[in-house]
Amino acid sequence: MFKNYIKLAWRVLSRKKFFTFIMLFGISFTLMILMLITAYMQAEFGSRAPMKNQDDMVVLEYITLQRVNYDTIAVVDTLFENGVAVYDTTYDYKSAGRSMNRSYFNPDLLIDNFRDLKTVKETTIFSTNSLFDVFVNNSKIQIQVNHCDERFWDVFNFEFIEGRPFDLSEVEQQAHVAVIAKKLAKSYFGMEKGVLGKTIELDGKNYEVIGLVEDPTSSPDPIITDMFVPYTHQVSRSNSDYLGSFAMVLLANGRMEKTKNEILFAAENISLDKQSHFNELIVSPKTYHEMYAQNLYYNEDPEKSLSFVSWLLFGLISLFALLPILNLINLNVSRIMDRSSEIGVRKAFGATKNEILTQFVFENIIQTLIGGLLGFVLAFLAIYFINDSKILGSIVLEIDLVFFFYSFIICIFFGVLSGLLPAFKMSKLQIVNALKTNQL
Amino acid sequence: MIKHIFKMIWNKRGSNALILIEIFLAFLVLFAALSYVIYNVRMLSNPKGYETEDKWVVYLDGLSSRDSLDVLTMKNTLYRELMDLENVEQVAFAQSFTPFSGNRSIKNGDAMGFEIRSLLAFADKDFADALDMNVIDGRWFQEEDLNGTYPAMVANQSFMDEFFVGKDMIDSIIDFRGEHRLIGIIDAYRYLGEFTEDDPLAFYQIARHEPYADNVVLSMRKGTPTAYEETVTKLVASVTKSTSSLINNLDKVRKNDSRDTWIPLIALLSICGFLCINIALGMFGMLWYNINKRKGEIGLRRAIGAHSSDISKQFIFEIMVLTFIAVGLGIFFAIQVPLFKIGPLEPINMYWSIVISTLIMLLLVTLCAFNPSRQASKLHPAIALRED
Numbered sequence: 001m002f003k004n005y006i007k008l009a010w011r012v013l014s015r016k017k018f019f020t021f022i023m024l025f026g027i028s029f030t031l032m033i034l035m036l037i038t039a040y041m042q043a044e045f046g047s048r049a050p051m052k053n054q055d056d057m058v059v060l061e062y063i064t065l066q067r068v069n070y071d072t073i074a075v076v077d078t079l080f081e082n083g084v085a086v087y088d089t090t091y092d093y094k095s096a097g098r099s100m101n102r103s104y105f106n107p108d109l110l111i112d113n114f115r116d117l118k119t120v121k122e123t124t125i126f127s128t129n130s131l132f133d134v135f136v137n138n139s140k141i142q143i144q145v146n147h148c149d150e151r152f153w154d155v156f157n158f159e160f161i162e163g164r165p166f167d168l169s170e171v172e173q174q175a176h177v178a179v180i181a182k183k184l185a186k187s188y189f190g191m192e193k194g195v196l197g198k199t200i201e202l203d204g205k206n207y208e209v210i211g212l213v214e215d216p217t218s219s220p221d222p223i224i225t226d227m228f229v230p231y232t233h234q235v236s237r238s239n240s241d242y243l244g245s246f247a248m249v250l251l252a253n254g255r256m257e258k259t260k261n262e263i264l265f266a267a268e269n270i271s272l273d274k275q276s277h278f279n280e281l282i283v284s285p286k287t288y289h290e291m292y293a294q295n296l297y298y299n300e301d302p303e304k305s306l307s308f309v310s311w312l313l314f315g316l317i318s319l320f321a322l323l324p325i326l327n328l329i330n331l332n333v334s335r336i337m338d339r340s341s342e343i344g345v346r347k348a349f350g351a352t353k354n355e356i357l358t359q360f361v362f363e364n365i366i367q368t369l370i371g372g373l374l375g376f377v378l379a380f381l382a383i384y385f386i387n388d389s390k391i392l393g394s395i396v397l398e399i400d401l402v403f404f405f406y407s408f409i410i411c412i413f414f415g416v417l418s419g420l421l422p423a424f425k426m427s428k429l430q431i432v433n434a435l436k437t438n439q440l
Numbered sequence: 441m442i443k444h445i446f447k448m449i450w451n452k453r454g455s456n457a458l459i460l461i462e463i464f465l466a467f468l469v470l471f472a473a474l475s476y477v478i479y480n481v482r483m484l485s486n487p488k489g490y491e492t493e494d495k496w497v498v499y500l501d502g503l504s505s506r507d508s509l510d511v512l513t514m515k516n517t518l519y520r521e522l523m524d525l526e527n528v529e530q531v532a533f534a535q536s537f538t539p540f541s542g543n544r545s546i547k548n549g550d551a552m553g554f555e556i557r558s559l560l561a562f563a564d565k566d567f568a569d570a571l572d573m574n575v576i577d578g579r580w581f582q583e584e585d586l587n588g589t590y591p592a593m594v595a596n597q598s599f600m601d602e603f604f605v606g607k608d609m610i611d612s613i614i615d616f617r618g619e620h621r622l623i624g625i626i627d628a629y630r631y632l633g634e635f636t637e638d639d640p641l642a643f644y645q646i647a648r649h650e651p652y653a654d655n656v657v658l659s660m661r662k663g664t665p666t667a668y669e670e671t672v673t674k675l676v677a678s679v680t681k682s683t684s685s686l687i688n689n690l691d692k693v694r695k696n697d698s699r700d701t702w703i704p705l706i707a708l709l710s711i712c713g714f715l716c717i718n719i720a721l722g723m724f725g726m727l728w729y730n731i732n733k734r735k736g737e738i739g740l741r742r743a744i745g746a747h748s749s750d751i752s753k754q755f756i757f758e759i760m761v762l763t764f765i766a767v768g769l770g771i772f773f774a775i776q777v778p779l780f781k782i783g784p785l786e787p788i789n790m791y792w793s794i795v796i797s798t799l800i801m802l803l804l805v806t807l808c809a810f811n812p813s814r815q816a817s818k819l820h821p822a823i824a825l826r827e828d
Contacts, residue, residue, distance in 0.1 A: 022721040029714050099547075131686050135670045142686075203684040297784070319469050323715055326462040327722035333455055334729040391703055 002362070009363040012339075013370070019335060023328065027371025028378055030324040031410060035379040036386075037317065038406045039397040044218050045289070046402065050156040051218055053251055056121075057155075057288040058259050060114065060248040065278040066100035101278070104129075106244035107231060113270055114248060117262050121253040124152040126222050127234055127245040132202045134188070141187050143202065146225035147234040147246075155249055156223055163196045163211035171230040179211035184226040200227070217396035220288075222249070224394040241274040242281070250285075260285045321414075328418035336360070336422045343426055344435035356427040364419025365412060372411035379407075445757050452730075459726070459759075460766045463801060466719050467770035470797040471790075473712045478796070479789040480705055483635045489596070489628035490539060490571040492690040494664060497538050498656040498676055501684040512649040518679045519648060522658065525675070527668055530659035532566035533648045538655045539571070539631040540693045551615040556603050558595075558616065559641040561629065564648050568594075568626070570659045578610045578624030581645040585623065592645050593620035596629055599640035616642065634694065635701045716804060723808040731755055731816045738816055739824030748817040755813035756806070763805045767798055 013020045047054055077088045110125050117123075126148035134141045146152075153165035158179075166177050178200060180188075185195045199206040207229060216223045234245065252259035263285040272281055286294065290302035293309035343356060383397045449456050503511055515533065522531045536543045537560070545560045567573075568580035576597065585592035590613055600609065609622050628638045646653050658672070669687050677683045731738075738751055774794050778787035 019725055022725045026718045026722060029718065033711060033714075132684065133669075133673055133686050135673070138667050138670065140666070140669055140687075203682070316469075316472065319465060319472075320711065320715070323462065323465050323469065324718055326458060326465065327719055330455070330458050330462060330726050331722050333458065334726050334733075337733070391699075 005359055005362045006366060008359070009366040012363065013367065016335075019331065023331060023367065024371045024374060026324045026327055027368055027414065028374035030321065031368075031372050031375030031407070031414065032378040032382065034317075034321060034410050035375060035403070035407050036382055036397070038410070039379070039383060039399065039403055040392075040395070042400070042403055043395050043397055044292070048217060049214075050158040050216055050223050051220065051288075052157045053155060054288045056251045056253070056256075058120075058250045058252055058256060058263065058285050059288060059291050060105065060110065060250070060263065060283055060285055061291065062102050062247075062284070063105050063109075063242060064100055064102045064280075064282040064284075065242055065272075066280045066282070067278045068280060101243065103243040103245075105246045105248065106240060106242055107234075107246040109242055109244075109270070110246055110248045113266050114250065114263060117250070117259065117266060119252055119254050119259045119262050120250045122151060122154050122251040123248055124155040125149055125231060125246045125248045126152055127231065127247070128221050128225050129245050130234070134200075134202070136188060141184075143184065143188075143200075143227055144225045145202065146222060146228045147231040148222070148228055149231050152222075152228070155251055158216075158223075159214040161212045161214055162193065163209070165211055166228075166230055171232055174230060174232045176205055176207045176233075177210045177230070178207040179213060179228040180209055181213055181226050182215045185212055202227075205233075215396075216394060217398065219393060219395050222247070256287050325414065325418050328414075329421050332364070332418060332422035333425065336426050340426070340429060340433075341435060343429055344431050344433075347429070347431045348435070353427045357423050360423030360426060361416060361419045364423070365415035368411050368415030368418070372407065372414075375411075376407060442761075445754070445761055448754075448758055449762060455730075456762060459723075460762055460769075462719065462722075463763055463766035463805070464770050466715065467767050467797055467801050468774065469715060470712060470800060471770065471774045471793050473708050474793040474796055475785055475790050477705060477709060478792050479785050480635050480701055482789065483637070486630070486638055487574070487628045488539075488630050488634060489626060489638075490573050490631075492539065492694045494660040494662055495571060495690040496658040496660055496669070496672070497541075497688050497690060498658065498672065499536075499686040499688070500654040500656065500676070500680060501682060501686075503651045503654045506651065508649075508651060511651045514680060515649045515653075518656070518676065521675055521679060522656070522672070525671070527661045527664045528658055528672075529661055530566055530570040530657075532570035532657040532659075533564045533646075533650075533653040534567050534655045534657060535562035535646060535652050536655055537561040537563075537631055538657060539690055540633060540688075540697050541631070541655070544632060547617060549616050554603070556616050557640070558599055558603075559639055560617070561631070561641060561643050562646045562653070563643055564646055564653060567643075567657060570657045572659075573629065574627045575624050576627050578622070580624055580626075581643075585645055586647055588621065590619055590621040592623045594624040594626060594643040595622060596626050596638065596641045598628070598638045599642060600625055602640045617644070620644070633701075634698045716800065720804050720808050723805065724812065727755070727759065727809055728812040728815075731812045734816075735819065735824045738819055739821045742819070742821035743825065750817075751819075752813040752817035755816060756809050759805055759809045760802075763802060767801050771798065 042048075045054070072091055075090050075092065077090070079086045079088050104127065105125075107125050107127070114120075115123050126146055128144065128146050130145040130147060132143045132145060134143055150166055150168045150171050158165075161182065163179070165179055166175065169175075170177055180195070180200070182192060186192055188200060189195050189198060193212070195209050195212055198209050200209065201207075207227075213228075231246070250259060250263070263283065267281065267283045270281055272278055284300075284302060286302035287306075290306045293306040294302050296309050297305055297312075299305040299308065346356065380399065383399065386392060387396055506514075519531050519533075522528050537545065546557065547560055548555065548557045550556065563581075565581040565583055565585075568575060573580070575594070578594075580594060581592055593614065593616075595614075600607075610624070612622055613619050614622050626643070629641055629643070630636055630638050656676075660668075666689065669689070673685065673687050676685050676687075741751060742748070771794055774790070774797075777783055778790040781787065
């Protein structure tokens with residue numbers, strides 16, 4: 001029976017070329033874009049190395065020190081009571097001006113206060129804002145250096161092509177060792193392997209390469225740097241007891257909410273004695289997804305940022321998908337009338353309503369699958385183009401099983417949704433009406 | 441006529457409702473996307489306030505930890521030696537608020553009796569010249585200003601528009617971060633990026649030798665090759681005795697920086713373009729089909745004396761009425777956003793977006809309806825009637 005349906009679907013497709021073109025065009029482009037979005041989401045949030053732990057990550061990015069000057073403000077209001085002026089004075093105790101300073105953290109502050117929390121299994125600190133100009137063969141390479149501790153390699157699971165990460169003793173002894181990313185090996189040494197033991201000179205110091213890692217395929221700041229060295233090399237790391245250039249990533253071993261609260265509680269206990277100019281210290285722990293959303297749409301409360309961005313994204317994507325579906329439904333509704341005589345005959349020979357319904361939905365699914373196949377080819381080409389031109393920076397889109405799975409689901413969903421209404425309408429058709437108007 | 445058209449629409453309310461929803465949703469998507477696009481295009485068309493071509497910035501490192509006298513002599517030597525380079529035309533020193541540096545400083549103050557909230561920037565007397573900034577009123581800092589009774593400040597036009605509307609403040613004292621004499625107004629200084637708002641901003645003068653003036657702006661001769669960066673870096677390294685300085689070509693940084701906005705913009709525009717084509721094709725196919733199915737009706741009307749233009753007018757009118765209802769509904773919902781100031785964009789962008797989306801929708805529908813209805817009007821009554 002299904003073989004017959006497939007045959008029929010093919011016949012219908014090849015009968016009216018123009019409509020087939022319209023339909024396939026709509027389906028394939030829509031599915032292509034949905035597939036690209038899926039690939040992007042997969043790259044950014046698909047828990048690929050080195051971001052495998054991203055769902056447990058709580059990030060401490062900025063510390064805000066502020067001085068709020070409180071003042072008693074008297075407001076005098078003149079009221080008339082029985083024709084006599086009465087003065088009503090209200091006092092309001094509120095903030096009258098503030099000055100604040102927002103920055104990354106001092107590393108010692110992070111280690112002293114947030115390293116040994118109960119709900120946290122691992123923490124790492126790092127600073128990514130060191131850039132160095134290096135000239136190789138008359139061309140400039142700008143090297144972004146990540147100063148991190150040895151635990152960085154446990155929190156982020158980099159794939160080592162060769163060599164090893166640095167360890168605690170090397171961090172403590174300020175050893176001149178470095179782990180470099182493949183892209184730096186390519187641009188600096190001109191090779192993708194066998195760079196262990198070579199040295200890179202930064203700021204007059206020679207760093208020995210002890211490890212080579214695969215380039216990450218997503219975009220978070222700490223992992224896309226070119227070179228990783230022990231954080232004890234960061235010279236400007238302690239210009240204040242609170243501010244500095246470091247951020248911290250904590251891996252929660254339970255619920256994120258608990259960890260966040262514990263961090264906030266720990267932050268409350270930090271004394272501000274060493275910096276009497278300020279009277280308030282604010283940290284804002286956020287999850288990886290919240291941080292991502294905050295970069296797109298800034299709100300002081302990271303949770304609000306996340307909900308705003310996700311609702312906006314959800315709304316736009318569903319609107320975007322809904323339109324082609326509606327378009328398809330509209331087309332199908334008008335086209336399916338063409339086949340009323342066929343349905344009339346089938347019904348006259350005893351086909352049930354459900355059978356007709358199945359046939360049309362099935363036909364539609366076949367059509368969307370063909371469109372989906374075309375869309376897949378288009379998406380494949382687009383992904384190749386996007387990766388090749390590096391439009392998305394460090395993000396590399398990949399086609400994997402999960403991607404296939406999601407794409408297939410999208411296709412089926414699309415097919416059922418756009419075929420159901422017209423098919424339902426058709427299946428309700430009365431035999432007499434179906435047979436009456438049209439010649440066979 | 442209108443009544444008749446409404447009747448025709450009502451008779452086919454089922455499929456017409458679907459068309460209506462489609463136009464309505466397409467309008468909303470267009471509205472949202474175009475608001476964002478219009479916002480960015482308007483940002484881009486505003487003056488940046490400085491040039492980036494052949495402008496380089498060298499970031500010096502670790503000056504604050506050095507002896508101040510040492511920094512003073514070093515800075516003077518650096519200035520002299522850089523100026524001696526044949527490709528360097530102007531050298532200026534500034535604190536870290538150079539274009540695209542990503543740093544910013546904001547200050548609130550109410551010393552003048554009202555709240556002033558402004559971005560701050562600090563630069564020396566050569567800065568405006570080095571970046572080709574436009575001083576539209578008064579003048580930029582000079583050497584003597586450092587010894588004046590009041591220290592000097594320069595504000596941007598947006599600062600004046602926001603806090604001193606319609607007042608000639610040149611040579612007046614403004615009490616913001618202490619009392620300063622306003623000596624000039626620049627048109628803009630959007631140093632955070634090409635697509636950012638031109639927020640109120642005040643420039644304060646700093647001397648070249650201050651340790652925190654660690655950004656060196658170089659105006660290069662036209663067409664200086666990138667390889668020349670190495671010469672500059674070597675010179676800086678030999679004068680500062682440190683190799684940790686950085687050099688950036690502002691034009692390259694600008695292109696990199698604006699890519700972050702251009703890519704989503706282009707992606708959004710192409711998605712919208714595709715949606716429009718998709719909807720137009722679908723609409724065209726549907727109308728063509730529906731009109732073909734109404735051959736009987738057309739034949740009858742022609743037979744009792746309707747002109748062919750009447751026929752096409754009727755079909756175009758029908759779809760137009762439908763479009764107006766859908767777009768009207770769309771405008772009703774869309775206009776709530778700017779009216780209630782929801783979302784991060786300024787209302788003017790959304791009003792423009794509504795106007796343009798409406799025009800696009802009308803154009804699209806007219807284009808789709810034109811061909812099928814003309815075909816219908818060309819039908820010969822005899823042929824049209826034979827069908828049924």
